[in-house]
Amino acid sequence: MNYAVNAALFASITILPVIVERILKQNHKKKLIELKSEKNDYYHEIVFINMKNFDCRLHLIKRYECGDFCSAVHYKRFKNFMLSAKKSISICMYMMTFEEIAELLIRAHIRGIKVRVLMDLIMSETKESKYTFLKKAGIPIKCGAKMEMMHHKFCLLDEEDSNLGKIMFGSLNLTNQAFSRNFDMTVYSNNSNIISRFSDEFEDLWSYL
Numbered sequence: 001m002n003y004a005v006n007a008a009l010f011a012s013i014t015i016l017p018v019i020v021e022r023i024l025k026q027n028h029k030k031k032l033i034e035l036k037s038e039k040n041d042y043y044h045e046i047v048f049i050n051m052k053n054f055d056c057r058l059h060l061i062k063r064y065e066c067g068d069f070c071s072a073v074h075y076k077r078f079k080n081f082m083l084s085a086k087k088s089i090s091i092c093m094y095m096m097t098f099e100e101i102a103e104l105l106i107r108a109h110i111r112g113i114k115v116r117v118l119m120d121l122i123m124s125e126t127k128e129s130k131y132t133f134l135k136k137a138g139i140p141i142k143c144g145a146k147m148e149m150m151h152h153k154f155c156l157l158d159e160e161d162s163n164l165g166k167i168m169f170g171s172l173n174l175t176n177q178a179f180s181r182n183f184d185m186t187v188y189s190n191n192s193n194i195i196s197r198f199s200d201e202f203e204d205l206w207s208y209l
Helices: 002-014 016-040 057-062 071-083 099-110 131-136 176-180 192-208
Strands: 044-049 088-093 114-119 141-143 153-157 166-170 184-189
Touching (some): 044 176, 057 071, 071 166, 071 176, 088 099, 088 192, 099 114, 153 192, 166 192
Parallel strands (some): 114 141
Antiparallel strands (some): 044 184, 088 153
8 A cells, every 4th residue: 555655656656747747848939930920921011211212202103123222112112001901091190282182092992892991180180181182071080179189190090900911000191292202111011019009099099079
């Protein structure tokens, strides 16, 4: 009897830790594989607009691409991003004067895509602003009070769909100047954590305004 008890104790002391360690290692390895797989599903692209494209303003107007850093290339990237929306576009922008971008939003609205726009009130009242243009097309737009500057620059696409969700954010306003003569940056990504945080912020602002 004592022999059996001693054998069991010996086994629990020597073998059990080995088994537990092996299980923990397997679980850790499995978790790393899952995290790696999850990470590989995400992408991000950082775009800098700077002196490399300061001579490309005319290229932006004529849609002539002179190289990788051309203003026309930067705009094409943004346009393709916008055209990829399937269900919704939620855009929060301090300044929007680029007419073709406003037209993209209107065409998306006509196709049945849910489009919502948050803008700064002061900037929406400028002559170049596309606020009235979008409003007349039936696109829901909200602005803050005059003392509340809406200085965000981000755009969410299909944020409620974990497979389709995308985001663009940075310092870039949607103006001709921003794509051709400013020092600006923007990030494109489909990272669900980033999308979720920005989506929460957009909904909070939409409810607040």
